[in-house]
Amino acid sequence: MDEFSKERPKQPGRGFRTTHWSLVTAASANSAEALEELCQAYWSPLHLYAHRLGLGAAEAEDLTQAFFTRMLDKNLLAIADSGRGRFRTFLLTAFRRFIVNEWKHENTLKRGGGTTRTSLNLDNLTNTFASKSNCDLSHDRLYEREWAMTVLQRSFQNLASEYAASNQTELFEALSPLLTADDNGTYQTLATRLDSTAGALRMAASRLRSRWREQIRSEIRKTVANDSEVDDEILSLFQALRP
């Protein structure tokens, strides 16, 4: 026997109840922190969305930041009806609304009220807002894709730290690039490098895959209202990633 087949990576999340979005919003001190963390994690899809609407990178960043500040300050998430939908769609809807309001607010104040500057960006936005079904969906799609990437990257990092916690970083680095592919030859080469056997490595790789599956699912579980939606969300994220 060698060390890889014996040792299992520790699973830090085990003892805790996974946080559903709906549970998170039940305003308590702890959950507020968890929520803040979640918002920060899913910052980039919104940023990209704002950027896509025609804002400069810095401007988009400011706007996104302002949005989250407003959300967290006013505790808007707590009053959101999390039973109805997913965190992903909720954030986007709120963000759209925020942009529209922000725009109107700015324009009416600066220009002495009454006059509204017609802006290309606002047009874009209200169009998608009014008839999201038949307008160009590329903004939304981009957002979804970025969201899916964020989910993946977060899960990947969680998995990495899970392995690091049990001092198996080397193993993780060796096996994680093989998550999608499965090739006997590679295991042979890896085995000589890591001083192990191909069989043991294959075992470790399959364990890594099942942990990966768990990580993704638990990450997604945080953003949906209940467990039954996890599969569905995975499917929609998968579709978003398809070209």
Add this chain to the structure above:
Amino acid sequence: MSMTNQSNCTVCGQCYESSDILRWQCPACLIAKAMPDGVGATAPERSRFTPPTVSELAPYFDQLDIIELIGYGGMSAVYKAVQKNLNRTIALKILPHEISDSHGGLARFQREAKLLAQLNHPSIVQVFDAAQTGPWYFILMEYVAGPNLRQVLGESELPTDEVLRISSLICDGLQYAHDRNVVHRDIKPENVLIDTNGQVKLVDFGLAKSLHGSSERLAMTQAGQVVGTPHYLAPEQMLTPGDVDHRADLYSLGIMMYEMLTGELPLGNFAPPSRRSKSDPALDKVVLQAMSRDRSNRQQNASELHALLRAAIYRPKDWKPKVANAELRISQRPSSLMKSVWELLLSICSILAAFVGFVGTGNVIDGVFRDPGDRSQVIFGLPLFTAVTLVAWLLSFVFARINVSDVSSWSETRWTQIPSFIPLMTFYALAILMGVAGPSLVIAIVASFPKFVDFEQWSFVGSSFEDADKHSFFTHYWLRALNVSLIVGIAWNLLLTLLLTKFPNSVHGVFHPTTPTTSTRTVKRIALIVACTCLLAILVSFLMVAEAN
């Protein structure tokens, strides 16, 4: 921020963009690893169906002017068309060969089409023709100008009246079809059309079964387009797809009614519709019954559902459909032999428990009034003994109470139930006695617990028990204890009076054993829990006795 890069995936062959964090792996393939079983990113794309364009289709249908594609799913497409000779607008549905071939082929399709052609009802879309042409099977049917229920639900909240009207019309259509042995099997908002006059039209009748027998599985593998909405499928459709009858449609309709009333699907631990919306609470029972997981608990046919829906709204408060209820009562009644055995068993158990209680009580009293030194001679701890005694009494009462719970008058009592009245009456006698003597007994028992001081050392209102003469009857310390218990007894009886006058129902069971207030099922459940606990306690105490000996 992570770096990104574009390349082609060696597994799924798609072009992808990835990042260093993901070790440059294809994100679609990565997320596919977490998909539910049976759905894979690497699944071949061959079965995905792309609807033909109008011009591609036109050569195959001389008699039609095909106007436009109005919708498509994973395995079919629907076009709006005009029948040239009749100048009639119709809907043309086409299905590619390979899909219908793999699940039974032309014969089955035609058999089903014949069946559908016989359905002629205002709530069902009429089928005009069905045949094969070129690479397609096609169905010509009535064209319905109007949205489907999904679109309606998306736009606005439906008032309860409208929900009732739509549900009733669906019920009519379903009953008509069920009478002709046609089961829809795929009732969902997408399949309910509402025309410009507000008439409801059911589409896709029976096709769900005839053409894609395992429609769910197929839907799931074609992740591209029709990610199935299993929410409307009855449990038996998923568990035993071979054994599905018309009641599956009622389940789907139940789910749909819930969604119409609340705007939400009943997922997880859901509340009755009236608690999620402003709908009439009278509808809750009907909707929830239709949604029963066990089909024998649902309404047994669509017209019953229809009638109950109407009755729920237009009825005096206490009205119940008599026939349905009577049937239910008969079907729930166990066989008479089983019942007698069960009753006899309960009677014996309750008498046995009462016996234990009786003996126990005697011993407790005996133990309590012994001298402290003497008391330790009692083979096992007095508190435990007391507990066992109380439990035995409780057990006896519960058994007897269950046994007579369905007796609504004395004349109905069966002989198997009569023995239960012995412990029951004893218990009532004791209960009355306890009203007076109970407190003194309780005090004595508490005082005799080893943790407490000795009974004789108690003092009350300045007079200690200690100076009492243990050998003279009248100044014996228990007489003084009686003073204490009298005062406590007054409080106890006041409490009882309060209970009886303010909350008569709380003691109803004690004083009216033959008219049950709580449902038999609840009583049985509680009794089961209590009985298990008691048996466990008795077992433990006997083990301890064995230990002590």
